Amino acid sequence: MLLLQLACVTVVVAICTGVFVGIGVQQLRAEAETSALSIARTVAADSDVRAGVAQASADAGTPTNASLLDGPLSVLAAAAEANTGALFIVITDDHGIRLAHPEPQLLGAVVSTEFAEALAGRETVSWESGTLGASARAKVPVRDPDTSVPVGEVSVGFAPSSVFQELPLLLGGVALAAGAALALGAVVSLIIRRRLERLTLGLQPEELSALVANQAAVLDGVGDGVLAYGPDDVVTVANTTAARLLGISDLVGRRIHDLVLPGPVIAALTGEPTEPSAGRRSADAADPVVLADHIVYIDTHPVSRANRDLGVIAVIRDRTDIVTITDRLETVASMTEALRVQRHEFANRLHVTAGLMDAGRVPDARDYLDDVLDAARTPGGPFAGEHLTEPFLLSLVQAKAEQAGERGVVLTVGPDSLVRGVVSAPADVATVLANLVDNAVSAAVYGAEPRWVIVELLDDGDTLVMTVSDSGRGVANEAQVFSDVHRSDVDPDAVHGRGIGLPLVRDVAARLGGDVWLADAGGPGGSGAVFCARLPGVMRAPAHPAQGEER
The missing domain is CATH 3.30.450.20 (PAS domain)
Structure with missing residues (x-):
């Protein structure tokens, strides 16, 4: 970049220098031509010159060199040369005979350059070579004082050495300006280079191009x-x-x-x-x-x-799918653990029954089984789910009831629950219901005795409506209950709405076309919070309707 900038500056300065030198030379040439023309006009307008040239042109013979050597025209021309610094001032008649010339031996001879233009009454300015060498010369007609008819010419020339005697000074000034411009360009180029290095961290243009290409590929390639x-x-x-x-x-x-x-x-x-x-x-x-x-x-x-x-x-x-799957796996794990506990308890009861029967105590075995059945039907027992018959919901709520019981909370199904259909979207239902129940159980743990959670489930066509209430202290801040602030299990007033559970279930419900809302915030002097959810499209009609239902 630095070399490119310096090369560009050098070319620009060289071009400008050439243009300035050319303009200067043209100006010097124009000044010399203008000076020659002015002097020629002045000499040609002199009355003595006009009279002398008219007299020489009127003479039919050719004047001799001797007669012209110290003649008035030669003296006048010599004086004008000395005063103006011209290379020569030549005066001729209408035949081109030199009447005045710096070289005496050339007097009386025909000039070596064209003089017809002057005799035609036209002034000319040009650079020509004659007996005295190349010069900038001007030719002006000399007119008869009586008739104003051209009867001769005055030719004035300036030598190139006198014309361009100021050229070295001009070239020196241009060279000085060009050098200063080059130096300034070099300094500016260095400053720009250092700034670019600072901005690009020292990377070259090729490296920047590769970096941009790699960055675009990486940014578009990552998920x-x-x-x-x-x-x-x-x-x-x-x-x-x-x-x-x-x-x-x-x-x-x-x-x-x-x-x-x-x-x-x-x-x-x-x-x-x-x-x-x-x-x-x-x-x-x-x-x-x-x-x-x-x-x-x-x-x-x-x-x-x-x-x-x-x-x-x-x-x-984006971890939406992972979090959703994690919640579903936790629900499945809870159900599996509950089934394992029930299987173990069922096995123990079978052992007790078998032992009583082996001992011949059949009536005692019958009484033991009756007690087990009564305990299962008693509200407040391990699981009071006699109002719920849907298999998936029954197993899910039963698993949550087992977990709640381990924390000292009684989870029951409300008497108004009625689910006639079958769950067709178990993953979404498990995510919403499990999160609401877990939050309710956590809130009930911090509440006063007795600690309970009530779940009510109703279906209407393909829509499942659930209500979860608890005995906790209620929701402290209703405005932030569905916000995603950081989790805290220390503050009992901040159980609801601490984490991503409630925002997640609301997003799941919204994706299904439903909603999750806080029906009652609860608070001091009353019961805990009540959350409701409506999930469309998660239920379907059972394959074999129960007896008495319409087919």
């Missing part, structure tokens, strides 16, 4: 969103995935804090704490945030080169 911003918080790089996840197409050129995004997302992008007492969060400890219908993890990494802060790169990873 995660990539967003970079400088120390001034202005976004400089953003791939299409980042624009899609953030829902903003024109990210580049905008400040991070000016983006229309939720507060937790801005905090995650900038690495700032979401709570005043918290310190700056590290990139490795990123928390999930809900962004529109996505659950994303945002990791930030500061970038520097040569101890210079270049800004921050934020990697936005």
